[in-house]
Amino acid sequence: MPETQQVAVKRPQLHFTAKKNWINDPNGLFFDGKQYHLYFQHNPNGVGHGYMSWGHAVSTDLVNWEELPIAILHGDVADIFSGSIVVDHDNTSGFGDGTIPPVIAIYTAAAKDETNQSQAIAYSLDGGATFTKYAQNPVIDRGSKDFRDPKVSRYESAEGSYWVLVAVEAIERRVVIYRSENLIDWTELSSFGPKAAVTGIWECPDLFQLPVSGTDQLKWVLIVSLNPGGIAGGSGTQYFVGEFDGTTFTPDQDVAAVEGLDFEALSAAKWLDFGRDFYAGVSFHGLPVDQQTLIAWMSNWDYARDLPNDGWRGSMSTARTMNLVKNAEGNFEIRQQILGLPVTDVVSQSVTGAETRVELGSPALLELHLAGNVSESAKLSFYRTDESLISEIAVDSALLTHERTAGIVDHELYASTQRMPLPAGLTEITVQVLLDHGSIEILAADGLRSLTDQLTGESAPAYGVLRLAEGTNASVAVLPLDEIEAGTNA
Numbered sequence: 001m002p003e004t005q006q007v008a009v010k011r012p013q014l015h016f017t018a019k020k021n022w023i024n025d026p027n028g029l030f031f032d033g034k035q036y037h038l039y040f041q042h043n044p045n046g047v048g049h050g051y052m053s054w055g056h057a058v059s060t061d062l063v064n065w066e067e068l069p070i071a072i073l074h075g076d077v078a079d080i081f082s083g084s085i086v087v088d089h090d091n092t093s094g095f096g097d098g099t100i101p102p103v104i105a106i107y108t109a110a111a112k113d114e115t116n117q118s119q120a121i122a123y124s125l126d127g128g129a130t131f132t133k134y135a136q137n138p139v140i141d142r143g144s145k146d147f148r149d150p151k152v153s154r155y156e157s158a159e160g161s162y163w164v165l166v167a168v169e170a171i172e173r174r175v176v177i178y179r180s181e182n183l184i185d186w187t188e189l190s191s192f193g194p195k196a197a198v199t200g201i202w203e204c205p206d207l208f209q210l211p212v213s214g215t216d217q218l219k220w221v222l223i224v225s226l227n228p229g230g231i232a233g234g235s236g237t238q239y240f241v242g243e244f245d246g247t248t249f250t251p252d253q254d255v256a257a258v259e260g261l262d263f264e265a266l267s268a269a270k271w272l273d274f275g276r277d278f279y280a281g282v283s284f285h286g287l288p289v290d291q292q293t294l295i296a297w298m299s300n301w302d303y304a305r306d307l308p309n310d311g312w313r314g315s316m317s318t319a320r321t322m323n324l325v326k327n328a329e330g331n332f333e334i335r336q337q338i339l340g341l342p343v344t345d346v347v348s349q350s351v352t353g354a355e356t357r358v359e360l361g362s363p364a365l366l367e368l369h370l371a372g373n374v375s376e377s378a379k380l381s382f383y384r385t386d387e388s389l390i391s392e393i394a395v396d397s398a399l400l401t402h403e404r405t406a407g408i409v410d411h412e413l414y415a416s417t418q419r420m421p422l423p424a425g426l427t428e429i430t431v432q433v434l435l436d437h438g439s440i441e442i443l444a445a446d447g448l449r450s451l452t453d454q455l456t457g458e459s460a461p462a463y464g465v466l467r468l469a470e471g472t473n474a475s476v477a478v479l480p481l482d483e484i485e486a487g488t489n490a
């Protein structure tokens with residue numbers, strides 16, 4: 001489908017989209033104490049990937065976003081690829097003027113002729129609205145063509161604190177870790193990988209701590225996006241749980257590199273999401289450890305450039321807060337919870353019959369609880385007003401699948417069925433489904449499993465039909481979300 005083909009695409013209400021033109025990865029997420037800042041890979045000139053710059057939006061609730069002017073514009077020789085932001089409260093960088101702490105963006109300067117990718121910085125003295133590129137950029141240059149996506153955080157320990165940067169040598173499937181006192185001079189500390197899923201290149205790493213649910217314990221998590229070679233095909237996000245001692249990240253489980261795309265083999269890796277459209281997710285700077293929150297780009301490089309557009313193309317996932325849960329085997333898994341949904345009213349329905357119609361209407365959150373005979377598959381199908389099928393979830397005690405139809409998307413990789421293995425030994429199952437215009441986000445087993453799929457061009461479904469096997473009991477709660485005061489999302 002040519003990039004210029006324009007069709008009427010209904011905007012999501014609960015997800016960020018730019019007013020116009022192309023977006024991909026979230027960049028420089030930070031919370032300034034009042035507002036959440038979302039920067040994003042953005043083409044100011046069109047609906048394809050190019051002239052990469054950092055767009056900017058702010059929100060107080062992670063749902064309604066106000067788009068602001070472009071924060072960092074591409075230059076003559078380099079594009080501004082993905083990266084992160086920190087607030088330099090102690091003015092370690094020296095860019096501050098003594099009035100407000102400088103906000104420092106660390107991004108990849110990607111040479112337009114593709115000969116080099118190095119890390120550069122820019123500083124803002126107005127809280128992140130406008131940035132000045134540092135005159136002596138780059139701050140890290142390894143002479144590499146595929147060195148990108150710096151994510152910086154503050155490492156605090158009894159021995160002192162300093163800035164830590166993780167980035168990728170994408171083709172080598174390695175995360176490289178650096179340290180700095182001033183955000184300008186960087187020293188390489190260590191590297192991690194290739195490990196686990198490697199059939200693709202590594203991108204957009206993130207290293208942060210998460211609390212273990214129900215304990216005082218904190219563990220380190222390393223997120224690595226991978227494209228292609230994700231568990232659902234194309235772009236995907238894997239993670240490692242372990243320890244970081246200020247120099248080296250050591251995973252609890254050492255998963256050797258898995259060659260190939262076999263689903264069972266890839267299941268040795270830990271996946272943040274099992275859908276087709278959850279990529280390049282990174283966390284916010286400036287939130288306490290028990291509120292760690294991540295947003296991902298809700299698309300897949302398999303087809304992102306070819307999707308129908310309406311003068312804008314691409315959206316972000318919902319914001320997810322995360323913690324860790326110890327599973328039956330003693331390993332830690334990330335649990336996610338969608339933040340900011342303005343739930344006003346709950347319509348609960350207890351289901352006994354074999355086939356039940358569930359009215360949905362506009363964007364809606366649906367909570368399905370299955371008990372009894374959960375080893376047999378239950379099905380939840382979503383329909384347009386004209387009774388044609390949009391997509392279908394099937395769930396039993398071991399596996400959830402999501403099948404999406406092609407709809408208006410004419411691309412051979414789009415119509416697909418995604419599989420999500422569930423935690424072992426479930427005797428009852430909860431499935432939360434967020435339905436917006438253009439997407440479905442499925443969180444199962446109390447958020448221990450997540451599956452995010454775009455439903456490009458679809459309005460949120462009008463109704464669902466739940467089909468149960470004999471002996472399965474269910475209840476369904478529908479939380480209408482159509483009262484949203486949507487800013488630029490409207």
Ligand code: FRU
Nearest residue numbers: 025041081082148203204280
């Ligand atoms: C991931 C990515 C990054 C890069 C950016 C370019 O989607 O490929 O590695 O910095 O997008 O837009």
